[in-house]
Amino acid sequence: MGIINTLLYDGNAPRDRAFVIASGLLALAIGTGIYRIISRLYLHPLAKFPGPPLAAVTSYYLAYYDLVKRGGMVEQLGKLHEQYGPVVRYAPDKLHFSDPSAFDAIYRDIRFIKDARFYDPFNNQTSSFGQSDIQAAKKRGNLIRPFFSKRSILQFEHIIQQTVDRFVISLSKKFAANEVVNIYNGFLSVTMEVVTAYCYGESYHAIEDPNYRLPIISALKNSNILIFVIQHFRFLGPLLMGMPDWIENLLPDEATAFKKVIAKLDNQISTIMNDPAKVVAEHRTIFHHMLNPKEGGKQLTHLELRDEGATLLGAGTDTTSNTCNVGTFHILSNPGIEKRLREELREAWPNADEHMSLEKLEKLPYLTAIIHESLRLSHGVVSPLPRIVTEATEIAGHMVPENTVVSMSQTFVHLNPDIFPEPHVFNPERWFKEGSEDLYKSIVAFSKGPRMCIGINLAWAEAYLILANVFRKIDMHMVNTTKEDIKWTALLTPVFQGIVQVKIDGVKGVPES
Numbered sequence: 078m079g080i081i082n083t084l085l086y087d088g089n090a091p092r093d094r095a096f097v098i099a100s101g102l103l104a105l106a107i108g109t110g111i112y113r114i115i116s117r118l119y120l121h122p123l124a125k126f127p128g129p130p131l132a133a134v135t136s137y138y139l140a141y142y143d144l145v146k147r148g149g150m151v152e153q154l155g156k157l158h159e160q161y162g163p164v165v166r167y168a169p170d171k172l173h174f175s176d177p178s179a180f181d182a183i184y185r186d187i188r189f190i191k192d193a194r195f196y197d198p199f200n201n202q203t204s205s206f207g208q209s210d211i212q213a214a215k216k217r218g219n220l221i222r223p224f225f226s227k228r229s230i231l232q233f234e235h236i237i238q239q240t241v242d243r244f245v246i247s248l249s250k251k252f253a254a255n256e257v258v259n260i261y262n263g264f265l266s267v268t269m270e271v272v273t274a275y276c277y278g279e280s281y282h283a284i285e286d287p288n289y290r291l292p293i294i295s296a297l298k299n300s301n302i303l304i305f306v307i308q309h310f311r312f313l314g315p316l317l318m319g320m321p322d323w324i325e326n327l328l329p330d331e332a333t334a335f336k337k338v339i340a341k342l343d344n345q346i347s348t349i350m351n352d353p354a355k356v357v358a359e360h361r362t363i364f365h366h367m368l369n370p371k372e373g374g375k376q377l378t379h380l381e382l383r384d385e386g387a388t389l390l391g392a393g394t395d396t397t398s399n400t401c402n403v404g405t406f407h408i409l410s411n412p413g414i415e416k417r418l419r420e421e422l423r424e425a426w427p428n429a430d431e432h433m434s435l436e437k438l439e440k441l442p443y444l445t446a447i448i449h450e451s452l453r454l455s456h457g458v459v460s461p462l463p464r465i466v467t468e469a470t471e472i473a474g475h476m477v478p479e480n481t482v483v484s485m486s487q488t489f490v491h492l493n494p495d496i497f498p499e500p501h502v503f504n505p506e507r508w509f510k511e512g513s514e515d516l517y518k519s520i521v522a523f524s525k526g527p528r529m530c531i532g533i534n535l536a537w538a539e540a541y542l543i544l545a546n547v548f549r550k551i552d553m554h555m556v557n558t559t560k561e562d563i564k565w566t567a568l569l570t571p572v573f574q575g576i577v578q579v580k581i582d583g584v585k586g587v588p589e590s
């Protein structure tokens with residue numbers, strides 16, 4: 078009080094007083110800043126962990142790589158691990174690990190929780206993906222997992238097959254029209270339509286779009302950068318998410334596409350909730366499943382249903398299509414691999430006019446090896462997925478203090494040369510070598526532990542049915558596509574630098590439209 082009194086009442090003119098107050102506040106701010114820098118560098122519980130001093134001092138280091146370098150943090154983490162070793166402090170409260178043994182230690186530990194600062198900006202906190210609370214996440218996971226069980230996938234395989242059939246038909250039309258095909262967008266369209274068909278019993282007709290470019294496709298591809306902006310600048314969240322209609326009307330369709338999908342989901346959910354009699358009947362939508370008292374879902378609210386519906390669209394679209402995209406690029410780049418795959422498919426599936434069941438496709442060794450390689454090099458999620466250490470724990474030989482955020486990008490397992498020699502080479506043969514049984518546990522595209530992917534069975538089924546149908550029925554070669562086009566940066570999932578394009582040389586076994 079003494080200092081303030083002196084500042085305010087020392088008899089100086091008001092202008093001088095204002096100057097003194099401003100100088101005092103500035104000095105206080107500088108002092109606090111200096112104290113914060115010193116304490117983060119030398120007194121913080123993570124002070125002993127190696128890493129760039131700037132990253133220890135400020136989270137804007139991470140923001141720079143995420144936003145200015147547009148998903149450059151994973152590449153930077155590679156450089157940091159080379160310089161500092163297997164554990165790196167890459168933000169004041171964050172550690173990243175590169176030793177593969179750390180992956181299980183981080184993601185299988187049932188005590189660690191998702192870091193809400195990373196997940197909340199996805200704006201679906203009540204969904205399986207967005208829940209931080211361990212018990213709530215478990216309850217929700219238990220509720221929706223049966224919908225994606227292997228049994229359920231096999232029972233409703235025809236829904237996936239019908240969607241893949243529509244894709245084959247659309248490709249045959251592009252062949253007839255002699256078009257160059259953006260197969261990258263094609264895969265995005267087919268995987269999105271599998272999710273909408275399987276989960277909502279709906280079609281958005283993405284496969285029938287002449288360029289596979291519905292606004293929602295671009296929105297799904299482009300929304301992650303917005304989420305990363307909000308992660309680093311939280312105050313922008315309400316502004317970006319709650320724009321008035323008149324501003325939205327000025328924006329391109331891509332900017333509002335997600336909102337339109339939400340409105341569609343809202344309508345569907347309201348109809349289902351208004352007619353509870355329908356809920357006990359058997360329907361193939363995730364909403365009926367979640368509301369069905371037999372499944373334990375009767376207390377769910379409209380918002381919870383909508384969050385879950387939106388999550389599935391986001392989680393199930395580009396992840397699966399990236400697998401098909403990366404696989405197709407490598408198959409078409411390697412004549413030997415393409416020949417062997419087509420031979421295996423022809424032999425097992427002589428009549429292309431008939432459907433080949435998922436169960437039979439799963440028994441094809443070369444196709445299976447190709448999907449493993451495609452998952453390995455498309456990685457699933459590439460950004461490090463942050464977990465909060467809820468009590469001091471040893472991870473890969475390092476004692477990590479409570480409240481630290483720990484993570485390990487999946488790429489550090491998939492590209493580890495001790496596990497996968499020549500890791501950047503797409504080599505299905507590695508899955509047939511002696512000891513290859515051990516490799517399966519090193520495919521971490523779906524993550525591990527209590528928060529691993531709930532849609533894993535659906536994703537595998539799609540990868541089998543899409544790649545098998547495409548390579549059994551469509552002859553094609555790549556055009557205007559180079560290795561550069563599948564280089565990626567990390568905004569949750571990989572953001573590729575370019576697109577894979579093909580020209581179709583012939584079609585067979587095209588289903589009737």
Ligand code: HEM
Nearest residue numbers: 205206392393396397457458522523524528530531532536
């Ligand atoms: C190749 C395809 C896919 C890959 C590589 C993949 C990968 C992943 C990964 C790494 C996670 C963990 C995210 C985290 O820890 O925050 C995850 C979670 C999740 N995935 Fe997938 N996913 C795929 C397809 C799908 C599909 C098709 C669906 C459903 C339509 C789906 C639904 C989910 C859900 C609901 C979660 C949240 C689980 C939780 O947090 O408890 N995924 N996925």
